[in-house]
Amino acid sequence: MHTVRHGFCTLLAAIALCAAHPAAADEGGGRFKIGYVYIDQEGNLSVNQESFNIDDPLAISLEDFKYFMDNGVMFNADLRRISLNNRNLAVSSSKADLFSVSLRDNRYRRVYDSAETYFTERESAGGTMTISPSRYLKLFGGFDYTDKHGDDLVVFEQPSDAAVVRSDYTNQSYSIGAQGFYKQSSLRLEYRASEFDDRVNKPSDRDANVFRASATAAIPGFERAVLSGGYDYRLDKLYAYRSELKTNQGWAATRIHLPLQFSADYRFVFARTLHEGNGIETDNVLNTVAVGKTWNRRGGLRIGYENRIADDLADRSESNGFLFNGWYSHANRVFLRALASTRDKDIVTGSTLIGDEDYIRYRVSVTADGGMLGDVSVQYQGRRKENKDIGSTVDYRSISTTWRLDTKKLGSLAVTYAYYLGEYENRSTNFEFSDNMVTGTITPAPYRGVGVRAGGTYYRSRRDLDIEKIALNLGATYSFRNGYYFDADYTAYNYDDFLAIDRFYTGNILEVSLARDFSL
Amino acid sequence: MEFSRLRLGYCRIVIAATFLISLSPPRPAHTVEPVDDGTCLTCHENADRSLAPTPHRLSSQIENPEIEIGCTSCHGSGDAHIDDPSKENITNPAVLAGRDAIAACTRCHAGHDRMDDYGFEAHSSLQLNCADCHRVHGGGKALLLDQQAEFCLRCHEKTRMDFKKVSNHPVLQQNITCLSCHRLAKRADQNIAYDLSGPCRECHVDQAAPHLYEHEALNAYSLEGSGCVECHEPHGSENDRLLKQPGNRLCMQCHYPAGHMTAHGGIWAKYACQQCHKDTHGSFVSSFYLDPDLPAKFSGDCFNAGCHSLTR
Numbered sequence: 001m002h003t004v005r006h007g008f009c010t011l012l013a014a015i016a017l018c019a020a021h022p023a024a025a026d027e028g029g030g031r032f033k034i035g036y037v038y039i040d041q042e043g044n045l046s047v048n049q050e051s052f053n054i055d056d057p058l059a060i061s062l063e064d065f066k067y068f069m070d071n072g073v074m075f076n077a078d079l080r081r082i083s084l085n086n087r088n089l090a091v092s093s094s095k096a097d098l099f100s101v102s103l104r105d106n107r108y109r110r111v112y113d114s115a116e117t118y119f120t121e122r123e124s125a126g127g128t129m130t131i132s133p134s135r136y137l138k139l140f141g142g143f144d145y146t147d148k149h150g151d152d153l154v155v156f157e158q159p160s161d162a163a164v165v166r167s168d169y170t171n172q173s174y175s176i177g178a179q180g181f182y183k184q185s186s187l188r189l190e191y192r193a194s195e196f197d198d199r200v201n202k203p204s205d206r207d208a209n210v211f212r213a214s215a216t217a218a219i220p221g222f223e224r225a226v227l228s229g230g231y232d233y234r235l236d237k238l239y240a241y242r243s244e245l246k247t248n249q250g251w252a253a254t255r256i257h258l259p260l261q262f263s264a265d266y267r268f269v270f271a272r273t274l275h276e277g278n279g280i281e282t283d284n285v286l287n288t289v290a291v292g293k294t295w296n297r298r299g300g301l302r303i304g305y306e307n308r309i310a311d312d313l314a315d316r317s318e319s320n321g322f323l324f325n326g327w328y329s330h331a332n333r334v335f336l337r338a339l340a341s342t343r344d345k346d347i348v349t350g351s352t353l354i355g356d357e358d359y360i361r362y363r364v365s366v367t368a369d370g371g372m373l374g375d376v377s378v379q380y381q382g383r384r385k386e387n388k389d390i391g392s393t394v395d396y397r398s399i400s401t402t403w404r405l406d407t408k409k410l411g412s413l414a415v416t417y418a419y420y421l422g423e424y425e426n427r428s429t430n431f432e433f434s435d436n437m438v439t440g441t442i443t444p445a446p447y448r449g450v451g452v453r454a455g456g457t458y459y460r461s462r463r464d465l466d467i468e469k470i471a472l473n474l475g476a477t478y479s480f481r482n483g484y485y486f487d488a489d490y491t492a493y494n495y496d497d498f499l500a501i502d503r504f505y506t507g508n509i510l511e512v513s514l515a516r517d518f519s520l
Numbered sequence: 521m522e523f524s525r526l527r528l529g530y531c532r533i534v535i536a537a538t539f540l541i542s543l544s545p546p547r548p549a550h551t552v553e554p555v556d557d558g559t560c561l562t563c564h565e566n567a568d569r570s571l572a573p574t575p576h577r578l579s580s581q582i583e584n585p586e587i588e589i590g591c592t593s594c595h596g597s598g599d600a601h602i603d604d605p606s607k608e609n610i611t612n613p614a615v616l617a618g619r620d621a622i623a624a625c626t627r628c629h630a631g632h633d634r635m636d637d638y639g640f641e642a643h644s645s646l647q648l649n650c651a652d653c654h655r656v657h658g659g660g661k662a663l664l665l666d667q668q669a670e671f672c673l674r675c676h677e678k679t680r681m682d683f684k685k686v687s688n689h690p691v692l693q694q695n696i697t698c699l700s701c702h703r704l705a706k707r708a709d710q711n712i713a714y715d716l717s718g719p720c721r722e723c724h725v726d727q728a729a730p731h732l733y734e735h736e737a738l739n740a741y742s743l744e745g746s747g748c749v750e751c752h753e754p755h756g757s758e759n760d761r762l763l764k765q766p767g768n769r770l771c772m773q774c775h776y777p778a779g780h781m782t783a784h785g786g787i788w789a790k791y792a793c794q795q796c797h798k799d800t801h802g803s804f805v806s807s808f809y810l811d812p813d814l815p816a817k818f819s820g821d822c823f824n825a826g827c828h829s830l831t832r
Binding site: 072073100124194236286310316398467 | 694713742744768776
């Protein structure tokens, strides 16, 4: 892994040096920041995710660094919260139509017990690179690296027993490919390989290989219509148990722009997945057709139908669904949008555990621009799923509203309220929750180099749960004349689960930092 | 018989579409008066500087340009603006709405208008402005407004709230971004076998297939489930580990454990499902996802007596 990272860094530097010319007008800049965190917390450290990663008091950052070279090469760097255990890094370099390279690295952890004895750490890193030797061809490649290690504490609902599960694995993946362009057409080929190395449970080591090919082309003589299609192959191998999951998939699609701002879409997907471990081969066939109509700046409507068949030789299910999506804009001041989709799945042959299923998902939202009074938006959404054969229903709804006021003279204000309602029923039991959440931030315009901000969140979950969570944030920034900034940020957290006596948390976190804007 | 009827239907659709296409005139070519870039830069000093390192750099400032890009490519003819410099007589793609909002960009980025955002992807069908997510002048990687994709949450305010619930994916903590899981645009090449669990398996590969015994709810291709989201709320949840319901209630949504309630006087009914069915995501030894150490934990009574086994 280190070799790969070192290789990419060397490559990045080499490309930049090769592309560089002596330049008098290179320019750039960014912000350097050094910060210190004071934390005072008590209670169960596993319940407040926002404070999981604050375990190093001292951190440095280089934020929004950009450097433009006269030859068109650009460097970007965003290196945040670099400390002993944490970091969030992203660097990239690019030159238009020639190359781009980007790298990232991020670490975070998850705490599982009250005393912070059990926790897991995850590192996620990766990079991508593209080279365009000509306007007709782009070569690309990349890698991703995930590492997770530590002790995960599984707490059972009843009796109050716990089990420690140790994790220690890495997953690495690499990809390489090429894309060719000609007029309105393109052809893309990609190969991706990944390896999973489990150091705790070696027999679960596995790897995966993916090959993807896709092409898009305009129909000769009919430039309003475009055809697209492709083939995917994926093979996951679990060596120790000789188990394989193999998928072959082909797809085709077309979109046609018709007169009077009508459009039509059609898509077909066929996938065959073979699980060699259990010998089950499943075919999936998907057909979707839709038509749309747009009225310039006023609105749009799109309706469609989808049919899906899943067949594993023993059982076969078929689902039919309708799709609806519409929007309306009134004088660019009021914006209404709505979408809904349904799926009615029937078991045609054989029988499955959950049987037939009816599903509907919907969302309606309105946004109004009130000018001096700001923007107001309201959104209502929900989903309902019913499996009659097993007496199971899921009903989930939420409504949220936001008021946002943003003025250069006075500053900005945003307040959001959301209400969630979830109702789950089945033959054995049921579960309900109703959540109320309100959050707000206010940032007055800076005055004589002093900027202040305040924000807070209140969350309450009731019915079968009884949880209260509060966060309060206050911050101030003072800008010195020579480009220095002093920033202080205070956040208080309080968490209470009134049904579990050991799940409470109180934390006071103060972060002070000194920053300097610089230019090169 | 059914196939013949289906084929006939398809033929009719193709014929009708071909007829409509042939009736329609081709899209008019984009015509703009070629106002010189230098004229624009006289007033808009350094506007070219922010374009220089991007694919939108001005053709007039490089040797042998392969694609002609000038100020007027996006801002339209500037004749009136030169005579009377005001915001009203120049096109600013960032403030356009409706069809015009994306038309300025899709003249070149045809893919985004045609295939890349195929289907019912909200961003294309609602015809939002490209500038809601991208900044042409001075944008970073992929010309995004910010690399943490904060711009997503500006519209998806309710989702921002989800990330503040009891358990959540660390988006607000800036460890991952919306783009870690969501593609920029929904594409036509939906992978049925992996789509609904594909983004999850990139990080949580230890819980991904193949197992010898799969929990079908996890696999999008199966007849029983639709992937990880069958049990988990991906943004945030009231319950631990992003679960939709706490404890046994989640399992009982699909499984009615009648045997557990009655066998041996119902003594197992009071236990947590996961206490025995530990390998919920899939198992290498048990078709019931049982803890491989279960026979040892029960001193062999249940398993050695011949009544129960890990696979029966």
